[in-house]
Amino acid sequence: MSKKVMLAMSGGVDSSASAILLLEAGYELFGATLQLFSRKEAEKDGACGASSDIEDARRVAQLLGFPHEVFPFSDRFREQVIDRFVSEYCAGNTPNPCIDCNREIKFGALLDQALARGFDAMATGHYARVERDRTTGRWLLKKAADERKDQTYVLYQLTQEQLAHVLFPLGNLRKDEVRAIAMQHGLVNAQKPDSQDICFIPDGDYAAFIRHDTGIDSPQGRFIDAHGNTLGTHQGLIHYTVGQRKGLGVTFGKPMYVLAKNARDNTVTLGEDKKLFTCEMEVARVNLISVDTLSSPMRVQAKARYRHAAQPATLYPVVQGRARVVFDEPQRAITPGQAAVFYDGELVVGGGTIVAD
Structure with missing residues (x-):
């Protein structure tokens, strides 16, 4: 008897080719x-789950001859992804909501639905492999x-129980091969552009989204140097991110960069570019995949941002969900709230959330 699989369909070419x-x-x-999203929110250009995306998924399912259903998860998405993003950003961190969505929604709520309905597995159009x-x-x-x-950077929080019921059909393919498959079968979305940025902030203006979402403007505070001396006035923590130079609104006669944000005293620390480099970071809420525990230091390639290349580092033992990571070479603008993911060649060792010292 053939295995029953629930396929998460975004309306894009990847899940359709899957x-x-x-x-x-x-x-x-x-x-x-x-x-x-609610019906009104879903009409925004670029919003994931927009009405046009749902219709594209429905048309592909109809063309290929399998049933299709829409799952209304807007309340859960609001609480577990959007609200958390807003809270973390206002606290001075820079979270990646795609990771939260994968953990709580796609491989959380939707996978639970699949298993409860008797499906053997759930598949998605992610580019990754499971063995x-x-x-x-x-x-x-x-x-x-x-x-x-x-x-895999946005999938590092998957558990053993989840991985046991997940399929990634595109893991061995290139993007051009995926589009060719879709075109050969006459899919309406074969040339649909890839989604970019955060799905609920398609224009990338985080500060404007947070102001609109909360109805509250981030309060002004002090720009300070590393010694706590006041350098000027900032326009609210949500307007800045670690490593930023442009848009500070003040001049100092030399290039200055955001080194850190502190929500407790509402300060933004500025300094020279060289001060952004460090060899160490601490991560919390560590999830290990390739190993059950880590009781001795391990050589890894560590990735501290989605678009950054992984760099050689040593991952130290995980104690109560936290670990220290030491890079071989200094890294620029390691940012609290971002994910750090560790690799051993092709294998994902695990990952965690970067926390401030």
């Missing part, structure tokens, strides 16, 4: 599209064959 591959592999398929270690029995998360499209 449907073709799964059907060709003999799976019994069911399409699921997440409605993450089982025949020696240890652990499920392993591996980089996609096309490392330029690899999305």
